[in-house]
Amino acid sequence: MLELLNQHAHGFTSAAIVAACEAGGIFEALEAEPLTDGELARRRAANPGHLGVALRALISLGWIDRRPDGRLVPRVDRRQRALPADVAELFAADWRGWLSEREVPAAARRWLGAAGAGWREVHPDAAELLDGALIVPLALALHELGALGGPGPWFDTRSPEWAALLVTYFARLGWCEAPSGRPTPLGAYLGERVMILGTVASYAPMLRALAALLFGDAEAIFTRDEEGRERHVLRHLNVTSSGFQHGRFFADVEALLIERFDQEPIEEQPRYIADMGCGDGTFLRRLWTAIAEKTRRGRVLERHPLTLIGADFNEAAREATRATLADLPHVVVEGDIGNPEGF
Template structure:
């Protein structure tokens, strides 16, 4: 894009449009203390890596150059880009940092434009140059933990220079400057922090922590690495894909969702999920246990079925809580309770079997996308019909394959978000929502009287994403889910799908209560 020919005054004026108007004052944000500020950084850093990578991907695809010269129709942006480019356009638009604007209407007249402000273009150059410099040092290097940590620690000078350029050449309000710097920091914080061992040499880490404005005391570094660093693994487990995505797009590679999932760092993803999701599992466990306390013993479920059980830890928690905290737990001799774990991953099932070995447990292969087959397998293995089973599951419905769906680029609205099929084609949000409704209609046919307790993640609308850059990592979540072929939908669409399927909601718990990014629902 270049910034040659711009005056110093042009460089300094108007860059406040890079940040959402809802940004609070720094002093107000930090009133909750340093831990609250660190959590804010976790969200902003992950969203920053997503937003800047999406911007760099648009540059690599040529769309950014075209948009600097002309407006494009939404259809042009989607049709001219394989899934990474189209997904990137939706992410840059969702960030709403003044970079890309979608003028959308349901009559098909969607138009995408780049900001005409020279000041905004100058700021984008800083972000793009930083991403490009990190990619250059990463190119063709191995992604073992030791190699990656050493290489990225060597990129601290890139981050320091970019931040200095923002501070030196702009006159942003404190809150606006702080937000832009935090987004920049995500380029290193997200891929690095979840990969650094707690006992890593503190002297080696001091330059990084200084560049991230996190302080360099031994106690401070230890606190970040012990508690906050694992949280970065949600987006950090996709870091290899995100750092290299623009170069792969520039080279004309076809990047299908399966290519992305192969590169996920499963170890840090599992660790991050356990940290981030623990509270949701505890809340859902209490919701399930309430049913065991309210219904007569003879009418309670004979079994709990977890579809997508993973390592079996939730089933173990459910059994322990029911045994220790409910009337059913005091009557297990007369009314035994079986736990049933179903997963499509044989390795996960082996781990589940070990973790549940001292419980009345049965573990089976099965796919959440094939409910009738799951019901038949469960009945055959346990002798218990679905009418006597309470089903539970967590964060698996959005992970179903969209392989049965056809691309429909011309019908995609960037403002709704976009989704990718296994082949890399783009499908519309409306088509995905219809697929969710059909999926739940199939589950309604096999679910029994005890219903289904679901923990699910949601992608709120673009307007909500803009307001939550500092309070959730929902922008990053939209990006890496779409790239890897996953299909989370807004909570309102989820409610519409389960209602269409014939489920009613006995109880729901939402996080947060307005436009939730996570929900716990008891459906019957």
Template sequence: MDKERKKQLRGILFQHLDGITLCSTIATFFNKGITEFILENKTFSIQDILSKYECNAGYLNVALRLLASQGWLKREIIQDGEDVEFQLTDKGNIGLSHAPYYDTFNKFIPFLINIDKYLFDPNAKDIQDEFQNLQICLDTLNSNVPAPGSTEWDVSKHLEGLLVGPILVAFGMSDFFLESLENKSEINLESMGDKLPIMSSIFSLFIYLKWIVIKNNKNYFSEEGLFFIKRSTAYGVTVSYLPTFNQMPELLFGNPNVLWKRSPNGLETHVNRHMNVWGSGGAHSLYFRKIDEIITHIFNKPLDEQPIGIADMGCGDGTLLKHLYEVVKNKTERGKHLQLYPLKIIGADFNKAARLASTITLQEAKIEHSILHGDISNPADYAENLKQEYGLDLQKMLNVRSFLDHNRIYSPPKKPFHDTVCNSTGAFAFRGRWIPNKELKQNLIEHFSSWHDYVSKYGLLILELHTIAPEVTAHNLGSTVATAYDGTHGFSDQYIIEVDTMLDAAEKAGLIPEPKYQALFPSEELATISINLFKAVN
């Protein structure tokens, strides 16, 4: 497969993620009459909607910004934290006219949340009829063969994504097609379909999408099919938030605290954490090369100038810690002297399932490690617990974290923020409350300040997510995952902010990035991920 075709398929994958994120928002707007309101009024503000509907303003702001990121609305902040004005575009007129389709697909989300059960449990309820109806719906939508880049094409890919994303994740997490992929062997559709009826419908969808081809009366994955099957982890994080999207009516129009109720056994209900860790672990490998460069620089210094270890706050499944240990061991001066200068490996996470996953990863790799509970919003407690439990000083560590600072628990700033300069285009909420962008930036400044003293000796290595301006996203559909990031994080009280805003907040907290180690992905213009090594200054 040539590069151009891979780029096209990657574009479809990104639009699949957009669709998983958007479907419940558009369906909820449709059912509450907001879609009709937008189509009739063309130009309106958030306050116009709030005066007519009882909404949670913070999540309404997030939802409308998602539509702006698709180019369906033009967006202008009138007063930070108070009002935003929108104008319906031609694309939006076409897109929102398809809202009934989104509503139909959205009704299937409760099944998609547990699709692995329907796939692999012969005793599970038969949902074949519902699934086939959605495939018929998709076929109807595609009957006019929408041109790539058209709004009709976007809608088709959105709805296709909601169907295939959870299925690909279920197959990926179970290694269902591992043997077929390794041996490029035949896929026996008939025997699978006999055992589990839903399988035959799914394979019918794959054939419809040309992901499965028939040669000599045998079924094989096509190049396109292999492309998506092999990239199932790319869907993991977005699909893990289906429980959040399933609560969209309540989030927008009801109890804004609904996501924060725990299950009877104390687990989160807004995200499938095991799936989330699996998906984000797969993403790490894309950025290892730049991180490796930074790690080798630090651990090639004179031994007495090096940190005693690496402390990963938000260690997830331990993938990053395992990798960093192996880089130090195999590629640095420190690795030659581990007997005299052992490398302490510390993993901290707020989530019990993640701590367990990290323990398993590091034990299997035979890496000595210490795992403890940690909250990124409270470095003082983290440092104290590390000292009490393991006798280690956090200041003597290289502190690292990946995709976590945006997930700090929000607290109102202690200092005034009204004079704070903030150019962010983001939409931020806490339990439904609309957080002004200036307020959020001051919160970020204070968050970084709380870490300053603990990273003053060896620095802070951060791999972080970002938003980009909606109009930039809208002009680059299929080239950015910004819409998916904005939806999954915006509705779950996480705060992804533009790169320049984050760097400015860090600087005001006395953390300065080392330019030679900065990296932006996928590009400077579309930067939704950054890597920075911050040094503390007074």
């Protein structure tokens, strides 16, 4: 079942790559004559390294091919690869804001209507990419608003128009029943795991700027804003999603630390737990809770306190960690996982 989420994540990034390459004349150039990567980059004034990544993605899609002589040729025609002219809107859509409104915004109505009808205006290959470009941010927004949990109807708190649009689309994907909006077994499973999509969704700012990355000033995309935040990634979403996905690793480390902090003598146990690359601090909080509830050390924390140390290079991650650990003994410091000695 997780393959479906991976397929949607694949569509989310691929739609942006196809749109940027179409706008930059990549397919047009290859339709005119077979070209090597270098020839294509020079012909379209592209950044060779970044274009090379995009070309490998298009080869993986099966939309272009590399001949034995190294030259690239198209494998799909213009009709097969055609995406809506305004597809870039999907990477800037504020679904959380839209879903918070009672009335359905015109853009949301247009996209959900087309998606619910099965993207009739585009080729099935392109439709698969569009589903990814739509469902990734939409499902995350619904998850954040608490609309993809529980066995009851998912969308019954929305206005009738919102509910109808959402039920039609999610029923087409097999996530819910129509007209009730109750989750199917597939939908219940995926709804609990949509945060897996957060990692790829966090790069929406970079995907919006993909044309500039391929054909313009690529370095400008990876700068920071006036407040020091990275421009190319939504870092808080990135670290939150990463934390969600590392559940198995967390469980294994938790078991080891429970064993360590349950040993005597208490006086010889560690006084600190440090996490380099702490993300949003969820891992540290989980470890502290496990030790407090399941070990001998947990029964004497007042006499033998345990301090959590969160280190991360990214300020957004450090801010998130401070919030996560606000009611626990903790220290948050700047640290680079590539420089452990400095830590």
